[in-house]
Every structure is written in C-alpha cells, then in structure tokens.
Amino acid sequence: MDAENLMQEKKYMISALVLFITSILWPIITEAVWFNIVVQIREAINTGDSGQLILASATSSILFTTQNTLLFLSVVVGGRLLLNQWILKENILLIVQITCFVMLNIIISKMLSIPWEPITTIVAMISSCYLIRKGRRQSHYFFQSTVVSIQVFFAFQWLNIMPIFSVYRFGQSDIPISIKIAGVYLNSSSVLNFIGFSFFIPLFFSAVITSTLFQSHAQNIAIVKENYLKERALESMKTKAMGNRVYLEINSLAHDLKTPLVTIRGLNSLLLISGNQEKLQDYCNKIENAVEKMSEMVTSFLYGSSRQKMKVEKLITYIRAQIPVEDEKLKLEIDIEEGLSEIYVNKVRVVRALINLIENAIIVPCNDTYKKIIIEVKGFMGGIRISIIDNGMGIKPSDLPHVWEIGHSTNNTTGLGLPFAKQIIEENDGKIEIASILEEGTRVNVFFPSVDREIEE
Structure with missing residues (x-):
C-alpha cells in the first residue's frame, strides 16, 4: 500500500x-x-x-x-x-x-x-x-x-x-x-x-x-x-503510425540512393583499369552526375521547401522506374499529352506522394482477372493534371469524406498513404481530389500549376 x-x-x-x-x-x-x-x-x-x-x-x-x-x-x-x-x-x-x-x-x-x-x-x-x-x-x-x-x-x-x-x-x-x-x-x-x-x-x-x-x-x-x-490513445497510435511512415519513406530514399552509389562504385573501378583519356573524362562526368543526383535527392528529402523546375515527363519516367511491372496480373498504361509546361515541385517528395497513390491503387482488390492502372497526364486549367485510375472495388460513398483522415483505411492498411500524399501535394501548391464508383473503380486527380502560372501569381 x-x-x-x-x-x-x-x-x-x-x-x-x-x-x-x-x-x-x-x-x-x-x-x-x-x-x-x-x-x-x-x-x-x-x-x-x-x-x-x-x-x-x-x-x-x-x-x-x-x-x-x-x-x-x-x-x-x-x-x-x-x-x-x-x-x-x-x-x-x-x-x-x-x-x-x-x-x-x-x-x-x-x-x-x-x-x-x-x-x-x-x-x-x-x-x-x-x-x-x-x-x-x-x-x-x-x-x-x-x-x-x-x-x-x-x-x-x-x-x-x-x-x-x-x-x-x-x-x-x-x-x-x-x-x-x-x-x-x-x-x-x-x-x-x-x-x-x-x-x-x-x-x-x-x-x-x-x-x-x-x-x-x-x-x-x-x-x-x-x-x-x-x-490520447488514438493520437499515440497516429504518432507511431506516422513514425512508421517516415521510416518507410527513409527506406525508399535509401533505395533510390543505392542506384547512383552503384554507378559511382562501378565507374570508379573502371577508372583504375582504364588508360583511355576519353573514357576517363566520360567516367568522371558520369560520376559527377551521379553525385549531383544523390545530392539533389538528399536535399529534396531534408528540405521540404526545396523545389525545382522540371518537365512532367521526367517526373513520370522517374515514377515508372519504381513501379513493380513484373506482376503478370498488373497492366499499367501511361498516357502523357505532348507539349506540357514545366512544374515547380520538390521532386523526391512529390514522386513519393504519387507512388503512394499508385501503390494504393495496386493493392485494392478487383473483380477482374487483372488489375489495370492508368496514369493519365494532361494539361488542365493552366497547369498539369495527373490522374491515377484503377478498376478496383471502389470506395463506399459513406467512406469518401474520411479517406484523408489519418488512420482511416478500407484495405486493412495503416491509413497513412492518402493523408501523406495530400500533405505533400498541398505543400507543393497542388490539389488532390478523389472520385469513386463502388464495384467499378477509383480515380484520383492531382493538379499542379505550371511554372508560368506560378510566376504570374
């Protein structure tokens, strides 16, 4: 006592x-x-x-x-x-x-x-x-x-x-x-x-x-x-879940950094055995590009406000390289309109946000024999609209208002993917909206203003 x-x-x-x-x-x-x-x-x-x-x-x-x-x-x-x-x-x-x-x-x-x-x-x-x-x-x-x-x-x-x-x-x-x-x-x-x-x-x-x-x-x-x-218990769970999300994002960044590191290591070994001056110069340039790429990734991850101009085609290519296409039951279609203007975003963070949206579309069950994901990129109202369309089970109308809430999930996941994506997109002056029809599929639209429009504003 x-x-x-x-x-x-x-x-x-x-x-x-x-x-x-x-x-x-x-x-x-x-x-x-x-x-x-x-x-x-x-x-x-x-x-x-x-x-x-x-x-x-x-x-x-x-x-x-x-x-x-x-x-x-x-x-x-x-x-x-x-x-x-x-x-x-x-x-x-x-x-x-x-x-x-x-x-x-x-x-x-x-x-x-x-x-x-x-x-x-x-x-x-x-x-x-x-x-x-x-x-x-x-x-x-x-x-x-x-x-x-x-x-x-x-x-x-x-x-x-x-x-x-x-x-x-x-x-x-x-x-x-x-x-x-x-x-x-x-x-x-x-x-x-x-x-x-x-x-x-x-x-x-x-x-x-x-x-x-x-x-x-x-x-x-x-x-x-x-x-x-x-x-308090819910806040604690959300904090822990967000911590897990940060851990996953760091792991993803580490995976992204691995490619330029492998490039540097391979080129460095070639430098040791190469006597050709032209090749040496070429290897040095490639090493410099790889280091610059790594530096850009780290800066973009550490500083959310760090943004740069880039073509949306380059952004989609970067995303495309990280989507698991080896799955035979997954069909991926990418439709990019030509002549799109540049956007001003934090490349690493926006890529992670869009990949989260695509991963959500991939894991959603569907009634068809294969999962079909369409990434549609078009000009829209003085900017760029990136649409991610799937043929999944769709979302109940009663669940739609809650999809942006931390912890809310309809797929037995952590419920952090959509809130994380929304936060990153809005930090880059973008907008996100979701529309869904039960038993037919879901469409997520992401809008970014063009560089020219941002300068005018």
Whole structure:
C-alpha cells in the first residue's frame, strides 16, 4: 500500500471519528435550544398561538436532522474506508452501514438518554443510502452524501410532528408527542399535518433531483475522461503510425540512393583499369552526375521547401522506374499529352506522394482477372493534371469524406498513404481530389500549376 493511500485512509478514519464524536456531543451542545422548544410549546398553549407550535416543530426537526446527519455521515465515511480496502462488497456494505447506524442510535439513546425516532430515522437512512449508492467511488461523494442526507433527514423529521401518522408509531419521543398534544389542544392538528406535508414533499423530491443531478454529473465526467483517454490513445497510435511512415519513406530514399552509389562504385573501378583519356573524362562526368543526383535527392528529402523546375515527363519516367511491372496480373498504361509546361515541385517528395497513390491503387482488390492502372497526364486549367485510375472495388460513398483522415483505411492498411500524399501535394501548391464508383473503380486527380502560372501569381 503506497503512502498516498495510507494518507487517504487516515483522513477517512479521522473524519469518521470527528463526525461520530460531534453527533454524540450535539445534544449536549444544543441543550439550551432543546429547553427553548419546551418553552415555545408552553407559550403556544398559554397564548393559543399555533405559530409558536410551528416554530417549535421546525426547531426540533433541525436539531434531529443535524444529529442524524452527523451520525449518518460518520457511518458513510467509515463505509468508504472499508470499500477502498475491498473488505466488503457494496451490497454487504449497505447492510453493515444500516446495522451500524441503528445500533449506534440505540447505544447513544440508552447511554446518554437522548431520544430518537426509530421509524423515520431508519427510513430516512435507507432512502439516503439508496440515493447516493451510485456515487460511492466518486471524488465528490462526501459532498453529495451531505447535501442529499440533510434534505432527506429534514424531510422525514417533519413526519414526526404530524398527528395523522401517530397511529403508525411516528413521533414517539417527548418533543414530537408534546407538539402533537398541544396541536390537539389548540385544534391545530390539521395545520401540523399541512405544514408537515408542505415540508416533506418538496424536500424529499429535492433530494431525489439533487441525487439525479450528481449522478448525471458523475456520468458526464466519466464520459469526458473516457473520451480523453481514447483520444490520447488514438493520437499515440497516429504518432507511431506516422513514425512508421517516415521510416518507410527513409527506406525508399535509401533505395533510390543505392542506384547512383552503384554507378559511382562501378565507374570508379573502371577508372583504375582504364588508360583511355576519353573514357576517363566520360567516367568522371558520369560520376559527377551521379553525385549531383544523390545530392539533389538528399536535399529534396531534408528540405521540404526545396523545389525545382522540371518537365512532367521526367517526373513520370522517374515514377515508372519504381513501379513493380513484373506482376503478370498488373497492366499499367501511361498516357502523357505532348507539349506540357514545366512544374515547380520538390521532386523526391512529390514522386513519393504519387507512388503512394499508385501503390494504393495496386493493392485494392478487383473483380477482374487483372488489375489495370492508368496514369493519365494532361494539361488542365493552366497547369498539369495527373490522374491515377484503377478498376478496383471502389470506395463506399459513406467512406469518401474520411479517406484523408489519418488512420482511416478500407484495405486493412495503416491509413497513412492518402493523408501523406495530400500533405505533400498541398505543400507543393497542388490539389488532390478523389472520385469513386463502388464495384467499378477509383480515380484520383492531382493538379499542379505550371511554372508560368506560378510566376504570374
């Protein structure tokens, strides 16, 4: 058991003890007030003023309520301590609390000669336990118990001064009996019954409403906490998934860098055995081109804002070299319009984005015997439109608005390909849109402005 739990249990023990001692001392502390109630009853009889009788009823109800609430809260806090230690289950705990409450009332009444009302007190205690039962493990449980129990005990104490309930053994202690006898003497029994109901009904229903509000508040907090934890878990998953995507992109870059490295190594070995000056010059030029290509790749990958002018045909050729055409069930068609203007993009990143889109099109299942991918490149509204068309299963209309969300996938993948592609394309002043027909296929359109248009803007 850690130090925090020990401190909490110590706090519960001290609180329960303080409440219990206060409930015992309460009749002694308020002895003068009890005596004043007797005086008010006598004045009511002597003067015929039923108002004094009502005032005496209210005072006695407040005193009984305070004592019973203090004792009840001491039992509640003690029960919370037992519940935290898992000594008792909640249903058994309720029985133990009721038993302890009744026994303590009997002991205090016998030892200190303090009157108590068994029926209304026990019924009020059971009602309070029922109303606060769902908040036992909430942080505001003590506050909830206090507010609800005060209303419940105060409501039931008013039943003790109602002559109509005397036949049911309500109000059998000295003060309530004196009030009811005085009421009969003053012909005010109906007044006492009316006042009793007027306080009992609003107070009891107020306790029920208060308890419901506390429970609703606790449920709302629980839902908010649950949603917060789910959100954090989802963010963590997205972060990990994005980390995996970055790792894959680095692997792809490493694969792209391998080709010029092999070229450099091969040419370097030829330099060692070649004596021809012309060939040496040619090899040196090729090595220089390979190094420049590597430098361009690294710069483009490390600096997203690094862009250069390039012909779209060169971009597509670079992409074409990285598509797995050895698959016999894959048919790839590339349709490039002639005379297209140049675009201004980060070559490495845009290539990776377009390859992601093509890979998505490849892995989507289809009903045909072969997968057909069409890459269509045409001029469009002062720029270039690259369309990737497949004959896959298509996307449900309900899923289309969510395809750009991180983690959303219809193919049991990470759900990062499309969001990654969209981000890269938009970073290069491009636009991307997707259209799909279920069971027929999907078309992804990527638009880049031409160099001339960017200069004009």
